[in-house]
Amino acid sequence: xxxTIPQLTAFIQESFPEGxxxxxxxxxxxxxxxxxxxxxxxxxxxxxTVSGPTMMGMxxxxxxxxxxxxxxxxxxxxxxxxxxxxxxxxxxxxxLARARVLRVGKRSxxxxxxxxxxSEEQMVAHVTANYSIPAS
Amino acid sequence: xxxTIPQLTAFIQESFPEGxxxxxxxxxxxxxxxxxxxxxxxxxxxxxTVSGPTMMGMxxxxxxxxxxxxxxxxxxxxxxxxxxxxxxxxxxxxxLARARVLRVGKRSxxxxxxxxxxSEEQMVAHVTANYSIPAS
Amino acid sequence: xxxTIPQLTAFIQESFPEGxxxxxxxxxxxxxxxxxxxxxxxxxxxxxTVSGPTMMGMxxxxxxxxxxxxxxxxxxxxxxxxxxxxxxxxxxxxxLARARVLRVGKRSxxxxxxxxxxSEEQMVAHVTANYSIPAS
Amino acid sequence: xxxTIPQLTAFIQESFPEGxxxxxxxxxxxxxxxxxxxxxxxxxxxxxTVSGPTMMGMxxxxxxxxxxxxxxxxxxxxxxxxxxxxxxxxxxxxxLARARVLRVGKRSxxxxxxxxxxSEEQMVAHVTANYSIPAS
Numbered sequence: 001x002x003x004t005i006p007q008l009t010a011f012i013q014e015s016f017p018e019g020x021x022x023x024x025x026x027x028x029x030x031x032x033x034x035x036x037x038x039x040x041x042x043x044x045x046x047x048x049t050v051s052g053p054t055m056m057g058m059x060x061x062x063x064x065x066x067x068x069x070x071x072x073x074x075x076x077x078x079x080x081x082x083x084x085x086x087x088x089x090x091x092x093x094x095x096l097a098r099a100r101v102l103r104v105g106k107r108s109x110x111x112x113x114x115x116x117x118x119s120e121e122q123m124v125a126h127v128t129a130n131y132s133i134p135a136s
Numbered sequence: 137x138x139x140t141i142p143q144l145t146a147f148i149q150e151s152f153p154e155g156x157x158x159x160x161x162x163x164x165x166x167x168x169x170x171x172x173x174x175x176x177x178x179x180x181x182x183x184x185t186v187s188g189p190t191m192m193g194m195x196x197x198x199x200x201x202x203x204x205x206x207x208x209x210x211x212x213x214x215x216x217x218x219x220x221x222x223x224x225x226x227x228x229x230x231x232l233a234r235a236r237v238l239r240v241g242k243r244s245x246x247x248x249x250x251x252x253x254x255s256e257e258q259m260v261a262h263v264t265a266n267y268s269i270p271a272s
Numbered sequence: 273x274x275x276t277i278p279q280l281t282a283f284i285q286e287s288f289p290e291g292x293x294x295x296x297x298x299x300x301x302x303x304x305x306x307x308x309x310x311x312x313x314x315x316x317x318x319x320x321t322v323s324g325p326t327m328m329g330m331x332x333x334x335x336x337x338x339x340x341x342x343x344x345x346x347x348x349x350x351x352x353x354x355x356x357x358x359x360x361x362x363x364x365x366x367x368l369a370r371a372r373v374l375r376v377g378k379r380s381x382x383x384x385x386x387x388x389x390x391s392e393e394q395m396v397a398h399v400t401a402n403y404s405i406p407a408s
Numbered sequence: 409x410x411x412t413i414p415q416l417t418a419f420i421q422e423s424f425p426e427g428x429x430x431x432x433x434x435x436x437x438x439x440x441x442x443x444x445x446x447x448x449x450x451x452x453x454x455x456x457t458v459s460g461p462t463m464m465g466m467x468x469x470x471x472x473x474x475x476x477x478x479x480x481x482x483x484x485x486x487x488x489x490x491x492x493x494x495x496x497x498x499x500x501x502x503x504l505a506r507a508r509v510l511r512v513g514k515r516s517x518x519x520x521x522x523x524x525x526x527s528e529e530q531m532v533a534h535v536t537a538n539y540s541i542p543a544s
Contacts, residue, residue, distance in 0.1 A: 053154060108515075238493070239495040244379075262536060268380070325464060329460075358486065
């Protein structure tokens with residue numbers, strides 16, 4: 001099982017290396033995680049807005065990590081569908097992503113993620129994603 | 137209008153700097169573009185698969201660029217919704233993204249993007265995205 | 273403003289007549305509604321499952337109604353994008369839809385809806401939808 | 409296999425009864441179908457527009473039918489995710505839905521559907537949907 005921050009962090013580094021660039025695990029529980037991305041200039045768009053690809057990457061990694069707390073280690077679990085709605089322009093401050101599993105079966109899982117700017121009072125995007133879980 | 141490869145490339149560099157990391161414009165027309173991403177190791181997941189965030193970023197930039205051929209320069213046009221379906225594992229070869237506008241109005245636009253691995257015979261993902269166009 | 277059950281019910285009957293077939297408003301608040309659909313045989317699929325189109329219709333009407341509590345009466349507000357994830361097979365009992373507004377601007381709005389089977393302990397689908405609001 | 413119009417029509421009537429209300433199969437091929445819905449008043453919204461739930465139902469049934477030409481008869485294949493973008497207001501004329509399979513595996517399938525108003529020159533919506541295929 002992957003239920004501690006060091007375990008999950010090491011597993012992301014090993015199995016989803018690009019994921020590391022979308023932040024670090026700050027909290028973890030049964031079926032959920034909280035990730036934080038310290039926003040640097042490379043993630044900014046004109047007007048000081050964090051880019052869409054950054055938010056999508058953050059959501060994808062955090063929901064994948066939340067699933068791993070239920071089924072992991074399952075490194076070959078891959079995203080089959082992702083849908084994102086952008087709600088507000090993020091400020092140029094740290095981004096937070098709170099992801100949780102909505103359903104998990106033997107062959108697939110679904111989760112959602114709220115993305116926040118600065119604190120959990122300011123939501124900037126909502127994401128749902130489906131994952132395909134290979135036979136183990 | 138942004139209807140040549142140099143014009144559109146310069147506009148992406150200026151207005152969507154993170155976009156540059158998702159490839160370069162290879163063809164452009166009225167309402168569509170073709171982008172190519174030479175795949176390097178940093179975009180790979182275990183098993184030699186290009187990551188989901190890379191494909192989402194590529195789709196977002198290419199549909200945004202296709203819209204710019206219709207409405208540009210409009211640097212503050214931003215994504216409001218994006219939906220991606222992953223269809224097959226990409227090979228560790230160049231990725232292609234062919235994007236086109238489906239609808240464009242005064243305040244919003246919709247486009248789709250096919251992502252291919254190696255050549256346009258091997259489709260790996262399909263994306264639709266909505267954009268909000270600010271009053272000019 | 274459309275903030276009471278009779279007002280909102282009358283407005284749906286007048287402005288979204290097909291909506292009536294997807295249930296009735298049971299609760300209403302500022303930016304949210306709860307709808308109930310007494311499930312009859314016509315909504316069932318093989319195995320006693322409520323059909324996908326029924327759940328999509330229910331979600332569309334309930335989020336549209338939740339938006340009307342914020343901006344209504346706005347009869348020509350129309351759906352621009354809807355995304356649904358089906359989580360579990362509903363039982364052949366009453367369906368509930370709890371919808372709320374996530375963001376509302378002058379020209380567009382976004383909401384989400386949880387669909388439940390029997391009671392709010394059994395979630396069967398999650399929906400997000402975008403709406404285009406005409407200039408008034 | 410379900411490769412003729414009478415076979416597929418009978419199978420929809422038997423396995424997806426609500427589907428019948430969203431039109432009839434007009435053409436069928438390997439991995440695709442064309443459906444037609446003669447628009448009656450019950451599907452209209454204010455301003456003579458066909459309702460969103462009607463288009464979503466039509467897309468769901470037509471993509472499900474296209475999948476059946478590949479894997480059928482598989483009556484318990486169910487929708488796991490559906491995403492629709494509305495592009496233009498339909499006219500109060502017949503609706504057409506052209507659906508095709510994008511990917512089909514042992515456990516899941518993905519398809520897309522274009523919805524047209526009157527003729528295939530006037531597109532009004534685009535849909536992608538994922539289906540879960542039970543072990544046979």
